[in-house]
Amino acid sequence: MNSTGSRLYEADNTTWTEIDFEPDSNWTLAPAPFGDDDLGGVDYNTEWAGNNYAYFRHIFYIEDLSDYENDTLSLNMAANNYGTYYLNGEEIFDDLGWGGGHYAQYWNEEIKFNSSLLKEGKNVLASVVRETGNTQWFDEELVSVTPKSSAWGFQPDYLFLKLEVLPVYAFELVAPISDKAVSEDEAWDSEEWCCGYANWTYEFDIWAYNRGNIGDSYEINVTLNDTVNFSIVDFDSIIHAEFDEEVTIGLTIVLNPSVTEFSVGEFNVSVTSMNSTDEISLWTVVKARLYVIQDTLPPGTYAQTPSLVNSSSFVVEWYVEDWYKDNEILGNDTKYFIIEYMTDNGTDGQTWGEWTVWGNFSSELESGIFTYGFDGYRYRFRSIGGDDAGLIENKEDRYDTETRVDLTAPYAVLELRMDGNVTNINYIELEWAVSTQNGTPEIITGYDAQYRFNGGDWTTFEEDTLAKWAGFNAMVDGVYEFRVITSDEAGNKGISEISRNITVDTKAPDAKLIELPELTDLEQITLNLTQIEDTVNFTLYYSVVREGQEISPVEWDIYGNYLITDLPILVSVDNQFHYYFKVIAYDLADNHFVNDSYEDIIVDRDPPMKIRNLEITDGNLIENGTVDVILSFKSSQSQDLVGYRIYRSTNQNETGEIIDNMESEALYLSYRDVKVSLGATYYYSVVAVDRMGFESEAEVGFIDLVVEEEPVVKDEEGEGQDITGYMGAGLLVLLAAGVLGGGYYFFGMSSPRNIVTAVSEVVEEGTSNFTEVDGELLCGACGAMFELTDERSCPSCGVFDD
Structure with missing residues (x-):
């Protein structure tokens, strides 16, 4: 029966060699010899091929065991390569563990033994042979040699011989396993640990055969060539063997963690007889090494890249498959990685090129930077x-990973949902659409809508949205700009x-008319206009009525629409009309404010009417060469007078100098020019002044103060002399042209530049206190002019006509 490569029966399982073993269906009957080619002219009868173990059983029967009494048996073996041979379950010869091997020949071994192993009846000759070189051969024979004396029935006479046996010391050393590749399953973990790992420990057996004729004791010593990778744990230092006894010398060794498949530990075992008077020593060498299973499993690796990148350079990583990494026997020995790539040359995966070697990397490296990426290309x-x-x-046509290079950032086309560049609404909506790349829509992951105010920094107001529009509330008036940042799946x-x-302008302009x-x-x-600021145009309203015919409220009409560049506006106006103006100002955002404030102006180009009835007289008292001059006149008939x-x-x-401005609404007015120096003729002009500051036509008069005699001067006590005595002497006062009547006038004492309060006409005794002038009366007591009535009393000072 053939195995498929390994043992069918473990070495310690010899049940198949015994007489009562029942073969199963795997066992086949076939004639010897077995082989795959002839051996020295002997051809095989049964073909044996393959590198394996072959098991053989040959059954024979003995009817009378006494026929073999005193016979010598010889088991002869021709085998390629080595094997173990049994008779009735007892091992006769074994070179299976020697490891050296040999070619088949007739005979490789001839083993002699007595016939005590034979059984009457059924006997079994069993063998297991192993060959690894495809040169199989197996044949064997069992020969029984019968002495002639047994055949003749000869019974000799016995002679008695007394012998003295001298002690003979001799022994033989055999190492059944002299070169051992220690595997994990054959080793056992010691209790000694080194560097965190349990050591592999193995025990060698060395057989010592006492070939002397007396018992003996043996001293054992062991030396080691490589103490770095191997260590001696224990061995039997002294052992005793009786006559013809086989004893086992135990040697326990350990493979240190530093051991490699190339390390060989040679243990030299020397044995010395302790009882012999002669020095008898033998030695044998056993070797230990790390068992390395023949590696038939190639590495399992894979590359890994991101599926989408936005850079022409990206990381390529490579790993050992877990199933290979965890296989401590055949795997976990990856030495290098060859990284290959192919590209579709931008065809969107439709057409792929040939595989190209990117690099050969040692197992110490786990990644590298691939720098050959092009936009729109795919790489495997x-x-x-x-x-x-x-x-x-072997990857054949398989690939591990695929990456698409996307260097093109998505582009959003932005539109504002409004016309123009100015608005008076603080809410703005914007929308956008995304362009396409190579005809393929981008995979967008979000939009950020941003604004900046008055050219400042950008601020995000809508973040990571997938909507394609956004609303913006402008909290402060100013200039706003917008943009959209679009992010795609590649991170662009x-x-x-x-x-x-x-x-954004929500405030109405505050422009006003100057x-x-x-x-x-x-x-x-x-x-x-004033406070123009951002005003760009305005509407001018007006209203015009004749002065004195004003109505309320003002009725407005549009005068015109103007731009700021049209300023100033010239408006023609007519005399004696009252004009009203107001504006409504607009900015670019059409903000405006309607209010009722306005500016108005009255056009007045007419001078006032002249005064009437100017009378000029002097006072009746001369002081230090001066005299008061009294002017009396009737008011102007104009309605907008402000004074005289x-x-x-x-x-x-x-015209001369202004000596006074008078403000009075009285019908009759007078003015005293105090302390006018005597000795000259004085010309007085009186004009009415209206609200415009216009002067009326002057009313002119004069008075001649040329004195023929020296008047009486005021004395130190402040009393003056009456000038009536001088009146006849020629103190003549001439009135201006147009003044009717005549007479002598005097004025009572009064403060300078005050209206005279007491005026009396100097008349003959029995004459009136009033003088009629142009149909009106002039009061001689106060100088007031008043209408002629029956009462004949002055309405100003109350004096009555005498």
Whole structure:
């Protein structure tokens, strides 16, 4: 029966060699010899092929065992290679563990033994032979040699011989296993640990045969050539063997963690007889090495890359498969990685090129940077591992990983959901669409919508959204710009073009008309604005009515629509009209504010009417060469008077200087020019002044204060002399032209530049206190003019006519 490579029966299982063993269906009957080619002209009868163990059983029968009494048996063996041979379950010869092997010949071994192993009846000759070189051969024979004396029935006479046997010391050493490759399953873990690993321990047996004729004791010594990778744990230092006894010398060794498949430990075992008077020593060498199973398993590896990258350079990693890494016997010995790649040349995976070696990397490296990426290309990678036995992984047409290079950032086209660049609404919506790359839509992972204010930094207001629009609330008026950052699956970030500027302006302009004067005499007035700021255009409203015919509320009409560049606005105006103006200002965002404030102006180009009835008199008291001059006149009939202006000159052709401005609404007015120096003629001009500052036509009069005699001067006590005595002497007062009547006038004492409060006409005794002038009466007591009535009393001072 053939095995398939390993033993069918373990070495310690010899049941198949025994007489009562029952072969199963795997056993086959066949004639010897067995082989695969002839041996010395002897041809095989049964073919034996294959590197394996072959098991043989030959059954024979003995009817009368006494026929073999005193016979010598010889078991002859021809085998290629080595084997173990049994008779009736008893081992006759064994070279299976020797390891050296031999070729077959007739005969390799001839083993002699007595016939005590034979059985009457059934006997079994069993053998197991192993061959690994495809040169199989096996044949054997059992020969019984019968002495002639037994055949003749000869019975000799016995002679008695007394012998004295001298002690003979001799022994033989046999190492059944002299070269051992220690495997894990044959070793046992010692209790000694080194560097965190249990040592592999193995025990050698050395047989010592006492070949002397007396018992003997033996001293054993062991030496070791490699104490780094091997150690001696224990051995039998002294052992005793009786006559013809076989004893076993035990040697326990250990393979240290540093041992490699190339390490060989040689243990020299020397044995010395302790009882012999002669020095008898033998030695044998046993070798130990690490058992290495023949590696037939190539590495299992794989490459790994990201499926999508946004760089032309990316990491390629390679690993050993777990199932290979965990195989401590045939695996876990990857020495290098060959990394290959192919590319589709940008065909979106439709057409692939040939495999190209990227690099050969030692097992110490786990990754590398691939720098040959092109945008839009796909790359496939595979790892081909090689081990220290020279085995190379076979990937055939398989690949481990695929990567697409995407260097193109997605691009969003941004639009604002509004027209123009200015708005008065603080809410803005924007929308966007994504462009396509090579006709393929990008796989978008999110959008970030950003704005910046007045050219400042960008701020995100909508983050990582998949919506394609966003609403923005502008909290502060100003200039806003927008953009969208688009992220794709590869990690690319594309920034859209910046949107057009949007000015958010929610405040109405505060432009106003520049303040107009209350009155004007111009033919055109100029309108302008103040606080213009961001005003771009405005509507001018107006209303015009004749002065004095104003109504409320003002009724407005549009005068015109203007741009700021149209300023100033010239408006023609008519005399005696009241004009009203107001504006509504607009900015670019169409913000505007309607209010009721306005500017108005009255056009007045007419001078006032002249005064009437100017009378000029002097006072009746001369002090230090001066006298008071009294001017009396009737008011102007104009309605917009603000006062009167009095000029004095000593030159008839000049108006002279202003000596006073009078404000009075009285019908009759007078003015005292105090302490006017005597000795000159004085010309007085009185004009009415209106709200425009216009002067009326002057009413002019004069008084001649040329004195013919020296008047009485005021004495030190402050009393003056009456000048009535001088009246006849020629103190003549001439009135201006147009003054009717005549007479002498005097004025009572009064404060300078005050209206005279007491005026009386100097008349003949029995004359009236009033003088009629142009149909009106002039009061001689106070100088007031009043209408002629029956009461004949002055309404100003209350004096009655005498």
